[in-house]
Amino acid sequence: MEASDTLDRQSESELYFPPESIQQNANAQEYDKLHAFSVQDPEAYWGERAEEFSWYKKWDKVLDDSNKPFFKWFVGGKVNIVHNALDRHLTTYHRNKIALIWEGEPGDTRTFSYFALHREVSKFSNVLRSMGVKKGDIVTIYLPRIPEQVIAMLACAKIGAIHSVVYGGFSVEALAERIQDAQSKVLITADGGWLRGKIVELKMIADEAIARQGTIEHVIVVKRTGQEIYMEAGRDYWFEDLINLPVANGLNAPTEVMDAEDPLFILYTSGTTGRPKGILHTHGGYMVYTATTLKNVFDIKDEDRWWCAADPGWITGHSYIVYAPLLVGATSFMYEGAPNYPYPNRWWRMIENYGISILYTAPTAIRGLMRFGDSWVKRHDLSSLRLLGSVGEPINPEAWKWYHTVVGGERCPIMDTWWQTETGGFMISPLPITPLKPGSATKPFFGIDADVVDEEGNPVKAGEEGYLVIKKPWPGMLRTIYGDPDRYKEQYWSKYGNMYQAGDSARKDEDGYIWVIGRIDDVIKVSGYRLGTAEVESALVSHNAVSEAAAIGLPHELKGNAIHAYVILKAGQERTEGLEEELRNHVGHEMGPIAKPDQITIVDSLPKTRSGKIMRRLLKARAMGLPEGDISTLEQ
Numbered sequence: 001m002e003a004s005d006t007l008d009r010q011s012e013s014e015l016y017f018p019p020e021s022i023q024q025n026a027n028a029q030e031y032d033k034l035h036a037f038s039v040q041d042p043e044a045y046w047g048e049r050a051e052e053f054s055w056y057k058k059w060d061k062v063l064d065d066s067n068k069p070f071f072k073w074f075v076g077g078k079v080n081i082v083h084n085a086l087d088r089h090l091t092t093y094h095r096n097k098i099a100l101i102w103e104g105e106p107g108d109t110r111t112f113s114y115f116a117l118h119r120e121v122s123k124f125s126n127v128l129r130s131m132g133v134k135k136g137d138i139v140t141i142y143l144p145r146i147p148e149q150v151i152a153m154l155a156c157a158k159i160g161a162i163h164s165v166v167y168g169g170f171s172v173e174a175l176a177e178r179i180q181d182a183q184s185k186v187l188i189t190a191d192g193g194w195l196r197g198k199i200v201e202l203k204m205i206a207d208e209a210i211a212r213q214g215t216i217e218h219v220i221v222v223k224r225t226g227q228e229i230y231m232e233a234g235r236d237y238w239f240e241d242l243i244n245l246p247v248a249n250g251l252n253a254p255t256e257v258m259d260a261e262d263p264l265f266i267l268y269t270s271g272t273t274g275r276p277k278g279i280l281h282t283h284g285g286y287m288v289y290t291a292t293t294l295k296n297v298f299d300i301k302d303e304d305r306w307w308c309a310a311d312p313g314w315i316t317g318h319s320y321i322v323y324a325p326l327l328v329g330a331t332s333f334m335y336e337g338a339p340n341y342p343y344p345n346r347w348w349r350m351i352e353n354y355g356i357s358i359l360y361t362a363p364t365a366i367r368g369l370m371r372f373g374d375s376w377v378k379r380h381d382l383s384s385l386r387l388l389g390s391v392g393e394p395i396n397p398e399a400w401k402w403y404h405t406v407v408g409g410e411r412c413p414i415m416d417t418w419w420q421t422e423t424g425g426f427m428i429s430p431l432p433i434t435p436l437k438p439g440s441a442t443k444p445f446f447g448i449d450a451d452v453v454d455e456e457g458n459p460v461k462a463g464e465e466g467y468l469v470i471k472k473p474w475p476g477m478l479r480t481i482y483g484d485p486d487r488y489k490e491q492y493w494s495k496y497g498n499m500y501q502a503g504d505s506a507r508k509d510e511d512g513y514i515w516v517i518g519r520i521d522d523v524i525k526v527s528g529y530r531l532g533t534a535e536v537e538s539a540l541v542s543h544n545a546v547s548e549a550a551a552i553g554l555p556h557e558l559k560g561n562a563i564h565a566y567v568i569l570k571a572g573q574e575r576t577e578g579l580e581e582e583l584r585n586h587v588g589h590e591m592g593p594i595a596k597p598d599q600i601t602i603v604d605s606l607p608k609t610r611s612g613k614i615m616r617r618l619l620k621a622r623a624m625g626l627p628e629g630d631i632s633t634l635e636q
């Protein structure tokens with residue numbers, strides 16, 4: 001984010017203090033003292049947190065670091081995250097509390113108490129069990145943002161199956177590749193989803209993906225949009241039919257007793273090289289970590305109405321729509337569609353209608369809504385809001401200030417949370433007692449030992465740029481990359497040996513505030529979504545006109561970064577009219593709309609190193625009119 005760098009530095013001196021009333025009542029108090037204790041003795045800190053949950057059997061050891069970097073947490077403990085997210089609430093007043101309020105894009109609504117959500121999850125878990133899904137099986141979920149997405153994930157976890165959720169905005173190849181890597185036999189999808197008044201044809205995409213790989217035996221289809229779709233006899237079943245079978249309705253749907261370290265889910269994310277990585281999280285540590293971070297950072301209270309406006313298909317939704325809010329007994333709101341449909345006041349209207357008290361979203365969404373002007377916000381009474389949140393990329397100070405002033409009425413502190421798919425939950429973030437600096441995620445969470453270091457791993461001086469690292473393990477950390485432990489070691493632990501390398505550059509100012517700058521690898525953040533240049537390139541090369549491709553991210557006002565791609569055509573391939581557009585659409589069809597390059601340029605050659613690696617850095621510098629830097633390795 002080079003463009004906003006100067007602005008970041010300006011705002012380093014500005015401090016915003018959360019209102020007294022918020023500070024005094026905050027769940028978290030005394031940051032410095034508790035943080036110091038928590039990193040000196042993480043086992044004591046996390047052991048205490050884990051006591052707040054219900055375990056079938058208590059752990060023998062909080063942290064087992066005998067086989068670094070394959071850390072284990074709450075070893076010997078028996079638990080199930082769903083037992084804590086749902087079952088245990090049934091014997092308290094939470095039984096009748098609202099767990100989830102949902103609004104569809106067309107305006108339909110559904111509400112679930114903890115009792116009702118538990119019942120739906122139990123029914124669906126019976127269905128899965130009756131289909132032969134067992135502990136350890138991987139179920140792929142490809143759904144729009146509807147309650148069945150939450151229900152399906154929880155039903156898998158309840159029976160000890162591992163869910164692999166594929167974001168509903170992804171398309172054919174992205175889905176096929178993820179099903180393939182996980183070797184899933186069961187896919188849960190829908191006829192379609194609503195987006196901007198149109199139907200996203202999920203089942204059609206799923207059928208094409210299934211045809212490309214051979215593992216899927218059963219498809220469960222939720223009816224959402226109702227249009228005519230293809231259903232394959234003996235393979236495809238309607239969710240509604242299954243859930244009404246007698247076998248689903250036995251009231252006794254036992255929750256599987258799991259080891260704390262048993263896998264809960266894998267979630268694919270983009271890395272530096274080709275295939276997406278299946279990030280693996282577990283029942284015990286992830287449970288303790290997500291709930292503790294939500295409770296402290298967003299200060300969840302019984303009377304709150306929490307809205308995490310992400311998609312359950314990304315880690316933000318896994319942790320802070322599905323699991324953590326239920327673990328802490330919160331009331332959540334979830335919305336299916338686009339923020340500006342049918343008008344740019346959609347979000348603000350819903351905040352007013354439902355009395356939302358905490359809104360958590362991404363800078364790209366804030367910038368997108370900001371562009372429609374203040375009047376859309378101001379016609380609504382947003383006085384129910386008490387806290388705001390941001391995630392996904394650095395928030396530029398202009399967007400921060402608009403969010404703070406226009407949306408938050410200057411009374412709502414903004415929790416700018418830095419974290420990753422790999423970290424499970426918030427890592428660097430303010431608490432409601434932290435003085436804020438617009439654009440900084442401020443300080444590490446309890447138990448998190450974060451630093452900014454140089455190539456050798458030594459802390460850099462205040463104000464200098466370096467690599468963001470985490471020096472100690474934490475319960476919410478990924479355990480491995482599914483099926484590829486070597487890649488896990490190499491990717492996250494090889495540079496320094498004993499520190500987790502996040503893949504981001506950052507600097508720390510004189511007050512110890514951390515300013516995340518951005519990715520240092522070939523990962524591009526487009527509208528907060530994480531995409532690998534390699535995935536976009538392989539989608540391009542899968543088109544029969546293309547022989548080679550290079551993708552880079554260039555700064556973009558709304559999206560943060562936009563993808564630009566350079567392609568070399570196959571010999572003899574004509575440069576036909578509209579070919580660039582055809583290639584953009586091809587990437588959309590293979591990967592999904594978010595991966596569509598903003599611009600495609602057809603070129604005769606690409607800058608490469610002598611060993612044949614494409615120099616994307618050079619392409620970027622040239623496109624931005626910046627100095628080319630060190631080009632000694634360039635093949636001339």
Ligand code: WT7
Nearest residue numbers: 391392393394416417418419420421516519530
């Ligand atoms: C990357 C991780 C974790 C949920 C969403 C993204 C960037 C994330 C911030 C922030 C600056 C941020 C980093 C990180 N990022 N939050 N508050 N400030 N940068 O998860 O898709 O795994 O992406 O997002 O570059 O490495 P993800």
